[in-house]
Amino acid sequence: ALFPHRTVFQNVEFSLKMKGLPKDERARQVWEMLDLVSLSELARRRPSDLSGGQQQRVALARALIARPTLLLLDEPLGALDFNLRQSMIVELKKIQRELGITFIMVTHSQLEALSMADKVIVMSDAVIQQIGSSREIAENPHTKFVAEFIGNNNIFSGVVKSRSGSMVFVEAGDQIFYVRIPEYVRQVRVGHEAHFSVRADLMHSGKQDGMANSVDGKFVTTEFMGSLETDVFEVGDxxxxxxxxxxxxxxxxxxxxxxxxxxxAAQSGVLLKQT
Structure with a gap:
């Protein structure tokens, strides 16, 4: 938390003062850091005069001025509204690249993790489920938990009927689906339960030529998200x-x-690891 009785400048300066740095050197470093986080014009204000996003940037500047080799950010954007969060995501990425400091960010937001991280670690109950780039996590979730947590995935459950090379036939309900076996799935057992996921953007509504898999459903609702829309259908039970x-x-x-x-398509479905 920021010191409410100190100005922005004094908050950022605090750790340098504790180290005993000369006043001129402290001022040089503080102004340099305030320029980096675009807060120089607010240097004389107190935290109560700042917006939520500005307060977050002051806290970041105060941490960064100590020149850490690694910075842990615990839910740094959690208290911000959507627009502020989006702008802070851009700011944090810019600052991290300029300073070259490793940021470890703890977040429950899939958007924040996938937007910001060079490497994502997905955990459940203190167990690592998957480590990979944002693209790897989004396109190839390893487990049912990861597929559900990241979102935008349709998850089917069934029984493995047979295997053919890098593909597997899974029976779900009264239908057979043709599913890709990714290289990280080491064991596929015929006759056992299996789960597979298909990204929502790889699904097609209406009859499509050349598609290996299809299922009939009834329309439930449409969700509009800017230039995208998501049609939701109820299938099976x-x-x-x-x-x-x-x-x-x-x-x-x-x-x-x-x-x-x-x-x-057959390649759009991904068999998930059993946990």
Whole structure:
């Protein structure tokens, strides 16, 4: 927490003062750091006069001025609204690259993790589920937990019926699905339960030629997200399947309960590791 009775300048200066640095040297370093976080014009203000995003930048500057080789950020953006959070994500990435300091950020936000990190570690109950780049985590979740946590994935459960090279046939409900076995799945046991995921943006609504997998569902709702829309269908026993696409591609408006076929390519489904 910031010292409420001190100015922005004094808050950032504090650790240098404790080290006994000369006044001129302290001032030089503080102004340099305030320039880095774009707060020079607010140097004489107190924390109560600042916005939430500005207070976060003061706290960051105060930590960075000590020149750590590694900085732990614990939910640094949690108290900010959406727009402030988005701008701070950009600011943090910019500052990290300019200083070359390793940031370890603890967050429950998938957006923050995937947007900011060079390397993501997904944990559950103190156990590491997966380590990888943002793209690897998003495109190839290793476990059911990771697929659910990252979101934007449709997860199917069934029984392995047979295997053919790097592909496997999974029976879910009364249908057979053709699913890719990624290289990190070491063991595939015929007759045992299995889970596989398909990203929402790799699903297609309507009958599609050349698609190995399809399932029939009934329309539930549409979620609009800027240029994207996600149509949600109920298939099987209450399973909700999301189909994400650009709005200019999706020109069909569904009615509640309307039937539709959802399809996807064999390579789009990923078999998940058993845990």
């Amino acid at each position: 209450g399973l909700l399947v999301q189909v994400e696409q650009h709005r200019k591609v999706s020109d069909r408006l569904y009615k509640m309960g309307e039937s539709e076929t959802i399809s996807w």
